[in-house]
Amino acid sequence: MSLFAIKGLSIRRGRLPIVNEASLAVDRGQISVLLGANGAGKTTFLEGLSGIIPVAEGNIEIGGKAIQAARPGARSRAGLAHVEQGRTVFRDLTTEENLRVGLRDAATLSEAYALFPELLPRRAVRAGLLSGGEQQMLVIARALLTRPKVLMIDEMSAGLAPVVVSRLMQTIRRLADEGLAIVLVEQFAALALAVGNRAYVMRRGRIVYDGDCTTLRQSPEKLHAFYLGGAEG
Amino acid sequence: MNALFTSAVAGLTAAGAYALLGVCAVFTYRLVAVVNFTGAAIGTAGTFSMIGFIALGLPLWPAVAAGVAVGTLAGAAIGFVMTRWFSEASATTKAAVTAALLVGIVAMGLRFTGGQHPQEFPTLFPGSAFRLAGVEVTIASVLTIVLAVAFTMLADLFLNRTNIGLHLRALSARPMAAELLGVRVALLSQLVWAVTGAFTTFALMIIAPQRSPDFMSLSLLVVPALAAALVGAFRSFRLALAGGLMIGLIEGLTSAFGSLSQYRSIVPFLVVLAVLLWSQRGARWDEAR
Numbered sequence: 469m470s471l472f473a474i475k476g477l478s479i480r481r482g483r484l485p486i487v488n489e490a491s492l493a494v495d496r497g498q499i500s501v502l503l504g505a506n507g508a509g510k511t512t513f514l515e516g517l518s519g520i521i522p523v524a525e526g527n528i529e530i531g532g533k534a535i536q537a538a539r540p541g542a543r544s545r546a547g548l549a550h551v552e553q554g555r556t557v558f559r560d561l562t563t564e565e566n567l568r569v570g571l572r573d574a575a576t577l578s579e580a581y582a583l584f585p586e587l588l589p590r591r592a593v594r595a596g597l598l599s600g601g602e603q604q605m606l607v608i609a610r611a612l613l614t615r616p617k618v619l620m621i622d623e624m625s626a627g628l629a630p631v632v633v634s635r636l637m638q639t640i641r642r643l644a645d646e647g648l649a650i651v652l653v654e655q656f657a658a659l660a661l662a663v664g665n666r667a668y669v670m671r672r673g674r675i676v677y678d679g680d681c682t683t684l685r686q687s688p689e690k691l692h693a694f695y696l697g698g699a700e701g
Numbered sequence: 702m703n704a705l706f707t708s709a710v711a712g713l714t715a716a717g718a719y720a721l722l723g724v725c726a727v728f729t730y731r732l733v734a735v736v737n738f739t740g741a742a743i744g745t746a747g748t749f750s751m752i753g754f755i756a757l758g759l760p761l762w763p764a765v766a767a768g769v770a771v772g773t774l775a776g777a778a779i780g781f782v783m784t785r786w787f788s789e790a791s792a793t794t795k796a797a798v799t800a801a802l803l804v805g806i807v808a809m810g811l812r813f814t815g816g817q818h819p820q821e822f823p824t825l826f827p828g829s830a831f832r833l834a835g836v837e838v839t840i841a842s843v844l845t846i847v848l849a850v851a852f853t854m855l856a857d858l859f860l861n862r863t864n865i866g867l868h869l870r871a872l873s874a875r876p877m878a879a880e881l882l883g884v885r886v887a888l889l890s891q892l893v894w895a896v897t898g899a900f901t902t903f904a905l906m907i908i909a910p911q912r913s914p915d916f917m918s919l920s921l922l923v924v925p926a927l928a929a930a931l932v933g934a935f936r937s938f939r940l941a942l943a944g945g946l947m948i949g950l951i952e953g954l955t956s957a958f959g960s961l962s963q964y965r966s967i968v969p970f971l972v973v974l975a976v977l978l979w980s981q982r983g984a985r986w987d988e989a990r
Contacts, residue, residue, distance in 0.1 A: 520877060544883035556878040558871045568864075569871040570882045614883055 469532060470495050471649045472548075472618040477526030479509075479516045479673075486512045487673045489526070492651070494618065494666070499640065499650040501664035501681060503657050505695045509673040510653045511553060514620050517651075518550035519543050530618060547617035553626060553653075555603040559596030563587055566595050566606055570613035580609035583639065601632035608636070612643070619643070620651040625659065637663050661685040669694045704957045710836045712953015715925075717845025718908040720945025722922060723929025724853050725897040730935040732873045732893045736796040736927070739779050740901050742806040742920040747772025747902030748909050749814050749916060752822065761823055769902050776898020777891050784890045788876060803920065810916035822909040841907050848907075849945065852900055853938045865889065925949075928969035931976050948972055 470493035479487040487509045494500040504510050516523045519540035528536040535543050540550075558566050567580050567587075581588040584605040590598060595606060604624060611619060621640070625633040633656070641663040644650050654660035661667060661681045669677035669684075669691070677684065677694055684691050722740055729737045751768030759767065779802060787795055814820065826840040860866040871879040872886055880886040905919055912919060925948050932944025948969055956962040 518881060520881075539887075540877070540880045541883050541885060541887075544881055550881050552878065552881070556875055558874040558878070560874060561867075561870060565867055565870075568867055569879065569884065572883060610882065 469529075471531060472651070473527075473529045474517065475527045475529075477513070477516060477528065478524045479512055479521060480524045481512075485673060487516060487670075490670065490673070490675045491678075492668055492675065494649045494651055496617075496647050496649050497644055498666065499644045499652055499664040500666045500668065501660040502651060502653045502668045502670060503660065503691070503694075504670035506655075508670040510670050511622055512673075513670065514550060514552075514622050514651070514653055517620060518548060520550075544614055544616075547615075549611040549614050549616035549619045551607050551611050551619070551621040551624070553623035555600065555607055557595035557598070557603050557606055559594065561595055562592050563595055563598065563602075563606055564591040567610050567613060570610035572614045575613045575615055577613075580613060583612070584609050601628050601636075604628060604632070604636060608639070616648070618649045618651065620653070622653045623655060624652070625654060625656050633659060657691055658685070671695075705954060707836050708955075708957035709950050709953050710833060710838055710842075711956060712949045712951070713842035714839065714845055714908050714911050714949075715952055716946045716949020717842060717847075717849050718904050718922065718945075719925040719929050719949045720849035720942045721845060721852055721904040722901060722926030723933070723941040723945040724849060724856065724938050725901050726923075726926050726930035727933050727935055727938055727941045728852075728856055729893060729897050730930065732869045733780075733783065733890045734792060734795065734873060734876075735783060735799060736792065736935070737779075737897075738796065738799040738803040738923055738927075739806060740897065740926055741905065741922040742803050742810070743775045743779060743898045744772055744901030744903075744905035744922075745916055745919040746775045746806060746810060747898070748822070748905045748919065749810065749820070751906060752820055755823065761825075765825065765903075765906060768906060769899050772902025773895045773899040776901070777895040779898075780891045780894025783894070784887050788886070788890070803923065807917055807920050810920065814916045819914045822906075822914055824910045825907055841911070845904060845907050846946070848900070848904060849942055853942045856938050865892075869893065925952075925969040928972045928976075931973055934980070944972070 472494045474490065474492045476489045476491060477487060478485065478489055490513055492500060502510050512521065515521045517528055519538060523536055527534060530546050530548055533546060535546050538546065558569065564577065567577055586602060587605055587609065590602060595603065598606065624636055637659055640650060640652065652660055652664060661684055664681040667677065667679060667681045667684045668675050671694065725740055726737060729735055747768045750771035751764045754764035754767045755761065783795065783798065787798055826844055828840050829837040830840045830843040831838055860870055868879065868884045869889055872884060872889055876886055909919060928948055929945035930941050933941030952965045952968045955965040
C-alpha cells in the first residue's frame with residue numbers, strides 16, 4: 469500500500485463534475501507529477517485532497533488512515549502539506565514569523581534556513597516585500613516545518629525566472645531523496661518529468677495517463693497528444 | 702469655560718465604553734475579518750442576564766460573573782455560526798449576517814426584557830474617583846477608560862508577543878493558508894468572539910446605569926463603537942481607542958449647549974461621515990488628475 473493513496477476521487481461544483489474518479493498514489497522518497505492543460509482540474513484535485521473543497525466520492529488515505537472526512541487542519545496534522553499556487557505568504561508578517569506559523573514538534577527555524585539560505589538575511593523583512601522566488605522558497609520551507617509525510621506543490625514555477633525554477637526543482641528532488649513523498653502539479657512538463665518518478669496526466673477531470681516519468685519524457689509527441697486531447701493512456 | 706469642562710467630563714464614562722467597544726470591533730475585524738454589528742447586543746444580553754440573576758437572588762458580584770459568562774457564551778455562539786457556516790464568505794456577506802443577527806438578538810431581547818420598558822441597573826462602581834478642576838470624576842468613568850486602555854495594550858502585546866497571537870495574525874491574513882499549516886482556525890476564531898463578548902459585557906455593565914436602560918438602546922451602542930473602529934480604519938487599536946474617547950467627549954460637550962444636546966446621538970454619524978470623506982480625499986485627488 470502506498471503512503472499516500474487516492475482512489476476514485478470525484479469533485480463537483482454544484483452539478484458540474486470537475487474531477488471524475490481520479491486515482492493517484494505516491495510513496496516515501498518518490499515524486500508523482502500531475503500534468504495537464506489549463507482547466508484540466510489539477511488544482512481542484514489538490515484542493516480536494518487537502519480539504520479546501522469537499523469531495524463527492526472517493527478515498528484519501530495517508531499511511532493507511534482515511535482522511536477524506538477531516539478538516540484541512542486535521543489533514544495537515546495527519547502529515548499532509550499543501551503549498552497552494554500563487555505563493556500564499558502572510559504578507560504583513562515577516563519571513564521569520566511566516567516560518568514560525570508552520571513550526572511544529574521538534575522542527576527548528578535553522579532547518580528552513582539550511583534548506584534556503586537566501587531566506588536568512590531576509591528574515592526580518594515583511595513577506596509581501598520578498599521577490600517571487602523568495603516567496604516560493606518561504607511557502608515551501610514553511611510547509612516543511614509542519615513535518616509532513618506528503619508534500620503537495622501546485623504550480624511552483626509560475627512567474628519565476630528559469631534559474632530559480634531550476635534551483636527549486638533540485639531542492640524538491642533532494643527532499644524526496646531524503647524520504648518525503650511529493651505530489652507536484654506543474655505546467656512545465658519537461659521540468660517536472662526530469663525530477664519525477666511517476667507521471668499522471670489529467671484531462672477534463674479524468675486521469676488519462678498513469679505511468680513512469682521516463683516513458684513520457686521520451687515520448688514528447690504522446691504528451692503533446694494528451695494535452696491536445698488526441699490520446700488515451 | 703467651566704461648563705464646557707464639566708460637560709466633557711460628564712462624557713467620560715460613555716467615552717471609555719465607546720473606546721472599549723471600538724477596540725473590540727477592531728479586534729474582531731482584524732482577527733476574523735468580520736465587521737461585527739452584534740458586539741454591543743452580545744454585551745447587552747450579558748448585562749440583562751446579570752439583572753435576571755440578581756432577581757433570582759444571586760448577590761451582585763456572582764451575578765456579574767454569571768452575566769459575563771453569558772456574554773462570553775453568546776459571543777462564542779455567534780462565533781460558532783460565523784466560523785461554521787460563513788468562514789469563506791465575503792466581508793460584505795459576513796457583515797450582513799451579523800446585521801441580521803443583531804436584529805434577531807434585539808427582537809429576542811425585547812421579548813424577554815419587557816419591550817422598551819426601562820430596567821433598573823445596579824451601579825457596579827459607585828462614587829467619585831477624584832475631583833478635577835472642581836468636577837467630580839466617577840470611578841465608573843475612570844474604570845471604563847482604564848479597561849479600554851488595558852485592552853488596547855494587551856491586544857497589541859498578545860498579538861505581537863505570543864504564539865497564539867502570531868497564529869491569529871496569520872489566520873486574519875489568510876484563513877485557509879493558516880488552516881493548511883495546522884493552525885486551529887475554528888478554535889482560535891471562537892476564542893476571539895468569546896473574549897470580545899466578555900469584555901463588551903463587562904463594559905456595558907459599568908455604563909448601563911448612565912444610559913437609556915433598555916435592550917434596544919444598549920444594543921445600538923454598536924453605532925459609536927463602529928464609528929470609533931472606523932477612526933482606526935479597522936486596523937489600529939490605538940486610533941480606535943482615541944476615536945471612542947473623542948466621540949464620548951464630543952457627546953458630553955454638546956450637553957453644554959442646551960438645545961444641541963438633544964442631537965448628541967448624531968455625533969457618531971458625523972464622525973463616520975467625516976472619516977469617510979477624509980479617507981476619500983486621495984481618491985478624489987487621483988480622479989482630478
